[in-house]
């Protein structure tokens with residue numbers, strides 16, 4: 224069957240290539256339209272779109288799929304430990320009865336190490352896509368700044384390896400943007416950082432991130448429904464990560480309302496486990512396609528289970544952990560100094576459970 228089908232598939236591939244060639248030759252190239260442009264939605268439009276998406280279920284059409292090149296899955300050789308899953312956790316974020324109810328042995332000391340139930344099964348994460356908007360280069364004083372793809376991959380691999388200790392296989396994909404579009408995205412990011420207009424509009428790092436996320440979702444990611452997007456960027460000042468009461472800072476962070484994580488350099492190419500730490504915040508969020516929430520809000524479609532769960536959700540992963548060696552505790556007092564978290568830092572059991580609870584990890 225396979226031998227029979229192969230020439231047929233090749234024929235159709237050839238036909239497709241030929242059609243593309245003829246269309247391009249006829250001058251019907253959509254390149255200009257497909258270049259990176261800013262997409263701006265008001266909060267009302269975003270809310271309306273979210274509700275439409277929630278109602279649409281799986282019927283929502285896929286994107287055209289031709290804006291980005293294919294995403295590439297990395298770490299295909301990876302996997303959780305073959306010998307079973309009994310990592311050390313720290314248990315500080317929730318009440319003792321909540322651990323015990325899930326078969327978890329709680330240490331008697333605060334921030335003590337804890338063992339999970341013996342039958343803990345390996346998990347897999349939702350897709351985590353990454354895109355490097357930065358470049359590695361010398362600044363005016365000759366110091367090297369910015370991200371190379373290799374440096375970004377190093378930080379990501381560090382996270383993959385650490386999560387494997389916790390029986391979670393991260394599903395990581397690199398987004399390959401076509402060259403001219405990447406140049407435009409970089410120009411937009413730079414304009415946002417420097418406070419200059421882009422395409423005649425005033426832009427900020429937030430609006431550029433929002434726009435890149437919207438494009439990625441519309442053009443490529445409509446399936447699967449949930450994802451996280453990590454953007455490696457140049458250094459920025461005072462990015463607002465959410466509503467007016469949210470943090471404004473100049474270091475790595477998760478946006479409240481879109482599933483985007485920004486990681487700037489300087490300082491974060493020198494930060495150990497910066498991606499690991501941010502993924503604890505990110506995988507603990509409620510994710511609905513191109514939207515995200517740091518904790519459950521009163522959206523009936525999300526079946527908000529009540530105020531107590533809302534508050535517990537926030538404590539589990541959105542706020543910084545209370546134990547110094549919780550990987551979910553950044554302990555960063557100076558935003559210009561790289562984060563230095565060791566491999567030996569632990570995951571809080573509440574974070575682990577919250578990833579599952581939100582459907583961002585699941586048993587393989």
Ligand SMILES: [Zn+2]
Nearest residue numbers: 504543551553
């Ligand atoms: Zn943090």
